[in-house]
Amino acid sequence: DTGVSQDPRHKITKRGQNVTFRCDPISEHNRLYWYRQTLGQGPEFLTYFQNEAQLEKSRLLSDRFSAERPKGSFSTLEIQRTEQGDSAMYLCASSLGLAGELFFGEGSRLTVL
Amino acid sequence: KQEVTQIPAALSVPEGENLVLNCSFTDSAIYNLQWFRQDPGKGLTSLLLIQSSQREQTSGRLNASLDKSSGRSTLYIAASQPGDSATYLCAVQAGGTSYGKLTFGQGTILTVHP
Numbered sequence: 001d002t003g004v005s006q007d008p009r010h011k012i013t014k015r016g017q018n019v020t021f022r023c024d025p026i027s028e029h030n031r032l033y034w035y036r037q038t039l040g041q042g043p044e045f046l047t048y049f050q051n052e053a054q055l056e057k058s059r060l061l062s063d064r065f066s067a068e069r070p071k072g073s074f075s076t077l078e079i080q081r082t083e084q085g086d087s088a089m090y091l092c093a094s095s096l097g098l099a100g101e102l103f104f105g106e107g108s109r110l111t112v113l
Numbered sequence: 114k115q116e117v118t119q120i121p122a123a124l125s126v127p128e129g130e131n132l133v134l135n136c137s138f139t140d141s142a143i144y145n146l147q148w149f150r151q152d153p154g155k156g157l158t159s160l161l162l163i164q165s166s167q168r169e170q171t172s173g174r175l176n177a178s179l180d181k182s183s184g185r186s187t188l189y190i191a192a193s194q195p196g197d198s199a200t201y202l203c204a205v206q207a208g209g210t211s212y213g214k215l216t217f218g219q220g221t222i223l224t225v226h227p
Contacts, residue, residue, distance in 0.1 A: 042217030
């Protein structure tokens, strides 16, 4: 696999449920990023990891959101007690080293009813 | 706080035209600038990466320039084709204490008519 993969591609859930998204980065990339994109807007930064360490979190990432990257490989983004405002495309990207080119996955689209 | 602005918000041109998309950013302390393409409902595809020490990058019909001191970048598309229709996003990678994080503009929606 030469690209970033995300799963699931689409998720429809009811308000109040928990959802989890997975991202598998390009294998040699040590940095992994999560972004959120709503319709007609550019992606907004949520958080990023260097290896297994979470180095920065946006204020957009409320306490209902948690991200992990165990062993510096794949990452998960969990949203607890989903709200309709969480409906968006969740994008994962990876890069190698500082100032490396970012490569994005196809995204996971969340719809909260 | 870094802010990125893209002009125009939308552009419609006939096939074959050369066109320019503009991107401006408020904080010149950047590591690099990256242009992306996004098709509807899809992820982002990287087009060009310009390091802060570079002035331009070229790939096929695409040429991107960077003027870091004035906080501007342009993406030039030569001989546009209907397949170029997509949203084009500009993003700057932060320096300083927030190194690594990309800040995006809202994008330019490009439509190329046959």
